[in-house]
Amino acid sequence: MEAFTQHTGLAVPLDRANVDTDAIIPKQFLKSIKRSGFGPNLFDEWRYLDHGEPGMDNSKRPVNPDFVLNFPRYKGASVLLARENFGCGSSREHAPWALEDYGIKAVIAPSFADIFFNNCFKNGILPIILDHDTVDLLFKETEANEGYKLDINLEQQTITRPNGEVINFDVEPDRKHSLLNGLDDIGITLQQEAAITAYEEERKKRAPWLFNN
């Protein structure tokens, strides 16, 4: 996994609540057995005017000029501003894969759905929870100022606005550590091999019916 330490990027405001993972990446693209290449189909049903299917040449498809990601001023955006309960619905990790492939490095929202939130950290994307009013402020400023960039520093846990004002955010220490160092979660867990084996031995005694079916 790619590490996340510091990132300065253009913000794009996606002004709707309860954006679900079906919207982030529609199911027809889940048939792929790969981890990459989902970016062109991020928000497919909102982004294009026609119906998308895997294998299409997305560069030839009619884009929806009213969808915010298609506004020329947000081209190259890498910080997604979102509303309540972002990423609800299906557990598909294809959602963060699509965001990452598109170039999104951080998502800022008042709340996230639990599974999506967790999946982001596994893919080098930083989901940041800020209170409703602060998110609202960022929405307003982004919409009002073309080229509005946010500077996110994970080590310091800060977001610096273009006017130099700093917003602090919380992040759980273990997640921060993994993301800062781009660590492989499985590798970390395997370091606790002895504890796992000990637990397993004891579990075998307590619940022998769960072994060797």
Next chain:
Amino acid sequence: MAGKTLYDKLWDDHLVAQNDDGSALIYIDRQLLHEVTSPQAFEGLKLAGRKPRRIDANLATPDHNVPTTDRTKGIEDPISRIQVQTLDDNCDEYGVTEFKMDDIRQGIVHVIGPEQGYTLPGITMVCGDSHTATHGAFGAMAFGVGTSEVEHVLATQCLRQKKMKNMLIKVDGKLGVGVTAKDIVLAVIGEIGTAGGNGHAMEFAGSAIEDLSMEGRMTICNMAIEAGARIGLVAVDDKTVEYVKGRPFAPKGEHWDMAVKAWRELKSDSDAQFDKVVELKAEDIIPQVTWGTSPEMVKPVTGTIPNPANESNAVKKEGIERALKYMDLKADMPITQIPVDKVFIGSCTNSRIEDLREAAAVAKGRKVAASVKLAMVVPGSGLVKQQAEAEGLDKIFIEAGFQWREPGCSMCLAMNADRLEPGEHCASTSNRNFEGRQGQGGRTHLVSPGMAAAAAVYGHFTDVRELELQPITGGAH
């Protein structure tokens, strides 16, 4: 010290290590695998040169992509075919037990787990699918994970987790005739919203929950995720034990006695503390119909579509306006006036034998309305299908004009050929009414199986309580 909740007990029971950084290592007893979220996990394992830790802790089946029509020709869509083939190849390579597409035991993962006795009280279970919460109906800690975590469990049999908060949904009283588990859970979501359970494990209790069959409890836990909770739970009682007994993967002999003794402890202590409690009266619950594009946009069938003018919260107001536009519905219109183009009875929420009986009781002796283009029944597994056919339910449906299909996820998410055309309204027993969920531009209305069958018969939503029902005599399993 206060007593423990069921979730506390399950958590403590699976704690491998409490780490200094606040995370915990939790042991996962069993995993279910399907074709959509597992290929990249197996690939990751291979790339890292790792082996699965416990093959016997995994059970696989293809469900999302499989056709529900004649399967002898295989899967037509080449991309779907490759995905199912990849699951087959991975399972063959590693020796994972898999119910392949032509196996009578194949079906939706969340139907076959309980059906096989693979889902057991007291276990931790994960699957790369958010509706894994279903298995909590057995007093198991079951939750959906992403593909990275599927790989993590394959490699380590553990997950790094944070303990969640405890939430109690208490439903006391008696449900009216024609009101079902689906209506309870939709009413709960309507009450607390789709984010109401975020960060919580959600236990369902109260006399109305105790009165439910295991199928009903699975329907409720299945949709805990639609209320934001990754975990749904119901305490173990006689019904749980009775349901599990004798199933292929259930413990046998002295292990059975030992297991039952342990399972009897799987309930919240009477003095357990919950961080949030929501109470509903069963008598107040009326058959529910979703009108919008989120499961919380739900009304009783006797109600009307909300008017955005009455909403003061700006984000919510805009949400209602957007949903009305997408669904092509008018504010204040009675729910019973919503026309229905297609009907889907199936999905991991409502495709078990009891659900099919409930729908058949409405369909029996009636006909699907001429205005309905397609009404289909998709059993949750090959064994559910077999049981339904033994009871003659297939004939009831076919005579009424429903299509009787092969098991799978089907039009719940329309990854296979079963889908809505743009603009079509569908009465669906599934769990998500998001934009495009059942096909681009499709308009989903979530309902119970009885309500879906009633909508098929009348061509618009109808209060199932007003219909005379034909008794369906189902045997015990």
